[in-house]
Amino acid sequence: MRAFINGCRNVVGLDGCHLKGKYGGCLLSATALDGQNGLVPLGIMICKNECAENWFLFLKHLKPRLDEHPVQGINFISDRQKGLREAVHKLFPTSPHRFCFRHMYKNFKSHFKGSKLHTMFWNAAKAYKAKHFQAHMDSMMVENVKAFEYLMGENPKSWCRAFFDHNSSCEHLSNNFSESFNNMIAKIREKPLCKLVLMYGQLVMxxxxxxxxxxxxxxxGDLVPSAKKLLKLMLKKLGEYKVAGAVADKVYEVTSIHSSVFTVDLNKKTCSCVQWQLRGFPCQHAVCALQQIRPNWIQYCAKYYSVDNYKITYAEGMIPLEGPDDWEEPRVIIVPPLLIRKQGRPRKNRRKAYDETLHEKKPRCCSKCKQPGHNKTTCGGGPIGSNSTKKRIRLEVDG
Incomplete structure (x- = not known):
């Protein structure tokens, strides 16, 4: 939690996953993001199931430390399932709560078919301006009124970038970093509870x-590598934009090759595209304007993208957990829960969506003639004129 207070963005991803051990259960987790977009585990809670009471208890213990973050108003991102939405609203009534777009998109596709509607939904969600969001929603209303009403009933402030909090320095539409944490602890989730806790502590340390x-x-005094890499990519695209010069005190007009015009104010660190304000990092238009004055880039980025801030995030060490041999003898003997085995073979993989692409198995080919249907032992030779060796790529010119 000290890492979150010292150097992470005020964005917290909440998610729950099932335990795969003998007795089952659920693991609730809270994760944050550093300046490198690396996930920072804040805490976990092991419970019987995912419900409003357990989420409330988990967040109640986290709340005193979350409130210590220097930027007030924690931004939560979740899949809003099984009581999570109610628990967040009860404990953090003024905090913005984003809904994971990936889960919303999956539910939307199950209710409304057609790639045209799906594209309209995606364009509306990723819009940085309320004007553009409204234009996409108007098009959807013409195409399908029920789809329009369905999305407007889900509170657009929770899933559209145009309404996100600018103090978050994060433009994420989904809680993929929480899903990444679930994948990180995939093997841990199969262990008994005591072993699970010890392995989780070792993983975080x-x-x-x-x-x-x-x-x-x-x-x-420099930017973190991921920020420098992004900045380098944007500097390569300077030729696609034209900067009209300072029309006022450090206010520039930037025109793209598509004739779109953007206003960049270097003093206020704003751009009319709104991307700079939302993620706390200069957008493409701001980079074009800043290049005119050869700036110290770190002055125009949020503190989370600085090396100094990153080092502070991970400066403090962690106290390791004691092994089972050093634990005190429990005064109360805890009896294991009843084992209820479900019918059928236990599932290892998640259920795929109806339109999700499956990985097709590639046909096995003979290593000798590169043809399918047999192996090198029974190979009778490839077709006449075939050449099993690939042509080498020429790296030198003639002459």
Whole structure:
């Protein structure tokens, strides 16, 4: 939690996953994001099932530390399932709560078919301006009124970028970083509870240790590598934009090759495209304007993207958990829960959506003639004129 307070963005992803052990159960988790877009585990809770009471209890214990973040108003991202929405609203009534677009998109596709409607929904969600959002929703209303009413009933402030909090320095539409955490602990979820807790502590300590060592050689006063990489990509596209010069005190007009015009105010760190304000990092138009004055880039980025802030995030160590041999003898003997085995073979993989692409198995080919249907032992030779060897790519010119 100290890492979250010292250097993470005020965005918290909430998610729950099933335990795969003998007795089942559920693991609730809270994760944050650092300046490298790396996930930072804040805490977990093991419970029997995912419900409003358990989410309320979990968030109640996290609330005192979450409120210590220097930027007030924590932005939550979740799949809003099984009591999570009610628990967040009860404990954090003024905090913005984003709904995971991926889950909403999946539900929307199950109710409304057609790629045209799906594209309209995606365009409306990723719009940075309320004007553009309204234009896409108007098109949807003409196409399908029920689809329009369905989305408007889901509170657009929770799933459209045009209404997100600008203090979050995060433009994420989904809680993929929470899903990444679930994937990170996939093997841990199969262990007994005591072993699970010990392995979770080791995982978090290893994560902090590796990141602390990785940033030792980074230059202080500079941007983190992922930010520098993004900035380098945007600098390569300077030729696609025209900067009209400062029309006022550090206010520039930037025109794209598609004749779109954007206004960039370097003093206020704003752009009319709204992307700079939302993610706390210069957009493409701001980079074009800033290049005119050869700036110190870190002055125009949120503090989360600085190396100094990243080092502070992982500066403090963690106290390791004691092993089972050092635990106190329990005064109360806890009896294991009743084992209720479900019918059928236990599932290992999640259920696929109806339109989700499946990985097709590639046909096995002979290693000798590269033809399917047999192996090199029974190979009778490839078709006449075939050549099993690939042509080498020429790296030199003639002459």
């Amino acid at each position: 290893g994560l902090f240790y590796n990141r602390r060592n990785a940033c030792v050689g980074w230059d202080s």
